[in-house]
Amino acid sequence: MIMFKTSRGRRLMADILTYIVLFTMTIFCLGPIVWMFLTSLKNEADIVTSQMQYIPRSITFQNYRAIWTQSNFPVLITNSFVVTAITVAICVATGTLAAYAFSRLSFRGRDRLMLSYLLVRMFPAVMVIIPLFVMMRTVGLVDSRFGLALAYTSFLLPLFVWMLKGFFDAAPKELESAARVDGSTRLGAMGRIILPLARNGLVASSVFIAIAAWNEFIFALMLTTGQGSRTWPVGLQLMVGEFQLPWGVLAAGGILSILPVVVLFAIVQRTMVQGLTAGAVKG
Amino acid sequence: MKSVLHRGPVAKLGDLSETRYWVYLLLFPSLILLLLVVAYPTLYGFVISVREMRLTRPALNGWVGARHYIAMMSDRVFWISLKNTAIWVTAAIAIEVTLGFIAAVALNRNVPGTKLFGVLILLPYFLPNVVAGHMWALLLDPRLGVINDLLVRIGVLSTYKAWFADPATALAATILVEAWHGFPFFALLFLAGLKGIPEDLYKAAAVDGAGPVRQFRLITVPMLRTVITAAVILRVISLVNSPDLLLVLTGGGPGNATQVLSLYAFQTAYREFNFGYAGALSVVMFVILMVFASLYIRFTQVTKE
Numbered sequence: 331m332i333m334f335k336t337s338r339g340r341r342l343m344a345d346i347l348t349y350i351v352l353f354t355m356t357i358f359c360l361g362p363i364v365w366m367f368l369t370s371l372k373n374e375a376d377i378v379t380s381q382m383q384y385i386p387r388s389i390t391f392q393n394y395r396a397i398w399t400q401s402n403f404p405v406l407i408t409n410s411f412v413v414t415a416i417t418v419a420i421c422v423a424t425g426t427l428a429a430y431a432f433s434r435l436s437f438r439g440r441d442r443l444m445l446s447y448l449l450v451r452m453f454p455a456v457m458v459i460i461p462l463f464v465m466m467r468t469v470g471l472v473d474s475r476f477g478l479a480l481a482y483t484s485f486l487l488p489l490f491v492w493m494l495k496g497f498f499d500a501a502p503k504e505l506e507s508a509a510r511v512d513g514s515t516r517l518g519a520m521g522r523i524i525l526p527l528a529r530n531g532l533v534a535s536s537v538f539i540a541i542a543a544w545n546e547f548i549f550a551l552m553l554t555t556g557q558g559s560r561t562w563p564v565g566l567q568l569m570v571g572e573f574q575l576p577w578g579v580l581a582a583g584g585i586l587s588i589l590p591v592v593v594l595f596a597i598v599q600r601t602m603v604q605g606l607t608a609g610a611v612k613g
Numbered sequence: 614m615k616s617v618l619h620r621g622p623v624a625k626l627g628d629l630s631e632t633r634y635w636v637y638l639l640l641f642p643s644l645i646l647l648l649l650v651v652a653y654p655t656l657y658g659f660v661i662s663v664r665e666m667r668l669t670r671p672a673l674n675g676w677v678g679a680r681h682y683i684a685m686m687s688d689r690v691f692w693i694s695l696k697n698t699a700i701w702v703t704a705a706i707a708i709e710v711t712l713g714f715i716a717a718v719a720l721n722r723n724v725p726g727t728k729l730f731g732v733l734i735l736l737p738y739f740l741p742n743v744v745a746g747h748m749w750a751l752l753l754d755p756r757l758g759v760i761n762d763l764l765v766r767i768g769v770l771s772t773y774k775a776w777f778a779d780p781a782t783a784l785a786a787t788i789l790v791e792a793w794h795g796f797p798f799f800a801l802l803f804l805a806g807l808k809g810i811p812e813d814l815y816k817a818a819a820v821d822g823a824g825p826v827r828q829f830r831l832i833t834v835p836m837l838r839t840v841i842t843a844a845v846i847l848r849v850i851s852l853v854n855s856p857d858l859l860l861v862l863t864g865g866g867p868g869n870a871t872q873v874l875s876l877y878a879f880q881t882a883y884r885e886f887n888f889g890y891a892g893a894l895s896v897v898m899f900v901i902l903m904v905f906a907s908l909y910i911r912f913t914q915v916t917k918e
Binding site for chain 1: 623626627628629630631635636638639640642643644646647650651653654655657658661666712715716719720722724726727730732733734735736737739740741742743744745747748749751752756757759762793797801802804805847850853854855856857860861875878879882883888891892894895896898899902906
């Protein structure tokens with residue numbers, strides 16, 4: 331007990347406690363994912379066995395082959411890629427301009443408009459989905475990849491604008507002023523100075539909404555009715571219901587579909603985390 | 614370098630950027646888009662809620678006034694959903710705030726390896742609900758769930774339990790899954806908040822003889838208050854709004870043990886094609902959330918920097 335009374339002893343105890351907490355949380359967070367991965371490598375017989383196998387006795391890639399060749403998974407993945415790409419393109423094209431305006435220009439009603447961009451996030455998804463479905467049906471955009479991407483911008487564009495505005499705010503204003511003094515137009519300063527400065531932020535914000543679009547389920551379930559635009563979360567969910575998908579195959583599908591998310595997250599997580607937290611902390 | 618042809622439009626746009634119209638030009642595209650996919654559907658949603666609209670019976674189409682809202686008052690499932698929503702959101706957020714806070718404090722101590730731990734702990738937040746749902750359905754499966762196996766081995770359970778099929782445990786089990794999925798969000802924001810507290814404050818407090826507990830109570834908690842408020846309200850909104858996880862895990866069952874408002878509204882539209890009633894349900898949700906929105910603005914004052 332004497333050890334705890336010295337400050338070095340106390341620090342050592344705190345460090346040990348910190349590691350215990352971090353290890354426990356990591357197991358809690360990763361355990362389920364690891365278990366799904368192990369399941370995806372097992373034969374179905376080893377999954378439904380009465381004797382739980384913690385380490386797979388034999389490893390097989392049969393489940394991955396099954397989901398890829400015996401279902402329409404490749405079509406679903408392609409649809410998801412297309413929808414995600416269109417969503418990101420729309421958000422980058424329109425959102426970058428708005429984020430720049432909010433960050434660098436002062437105009438009447440700026441604060442109120444920014445607030446309304448934030449308020450959009452309060453709208454229940456269900457409340458927007460039902461009218462959107464009726465609208466899209468009228469203009470023939472139900473079961474279209476473009477229509478779905480358009481629906482995604484309803485909640486992703488405001489998010490993108492707010493996140494990117496934070497990155498623009500963080501870019502030093504002096505360089506821009508210097509360029510303006512040298513005779514550059516506002517457009518020139520934006521294209522040559524601000525955008526390159528906030529490049530990482532632009533990538534991180536894009537990746538964030540790309541992940542959200544890739545993962546989205548409720549809008550996709552309502553707005554896609556057939557093969558033409560169905561995304562993987564919907565397809566996977568329907569496969570479970572219709573075909574009593576074996577656990578191994580389902581696990582393989584899950585692993586394949588989170589692969590792009592994990593890779594993107596690993597690459598840009600630092601900048602993305604910065605962008606996500608900036609707004610909340612500043613407020 | 615620049616050809617005359619290429620310079621033309623760009624230079625013109627450059628000139629335009631010096632005028633006062635520039636800002637409107639920048640805002641126009643996103644504004645139009647949001648009016649089209651958010652503002653108009655929202656207004657239209659109010660209209661739908663006072664109409665009869667069933668895709669399966671187009672003949673019934675017409676104005677019904679407050680009939681859906683009146684029907685809701687005597688709808689047993691609505692009240693159950695409202696109660697479950699309150700329980701689900703409150704319990705999930707309480708667990709998520711606690712876990713998130715512990716994680717943030719641990720990560721803020723910057724022991725070697727913190728960066729890696731940070732990335733791994735954040736990962737669940739970025740995973741899709743559909744995969745998270747099935748992953749936990751597998752872990753808690755009544756026949757081959759590994760959690761059942763572990764609990765039996767250490768003697769907590771005598772036999773495997775059907776967590777999602779038993780009305781007594783279904784809601785708790787879905788809250789566990791939601792906590793797993795959502796607590797990294799709080800860890801993320803709390804960590805950023807902790808990093809924003811100047812180290813000097815703690816040093817000064819230590820000089821004045823304040824121990825760790827008093828430092829926590831007098832410095833950490835007050836300094837984090839805005840972050841906590843903002844994070845909690847943002848999370849309330851997204852939890853009330855998203856039926857995804859429950860749709861995948863239980864579909865609202867068994868009985869209505871895990872039925873929540875968002876899921877009820879979605880199923881009313883998706884399964885029964887009763888758009889009018891579903892619209893009314895979501896308007897009620899919207900009103901409930903607006904109360905939170907006003908709280909959010911009052912507490913955090915986001916636009917005032």
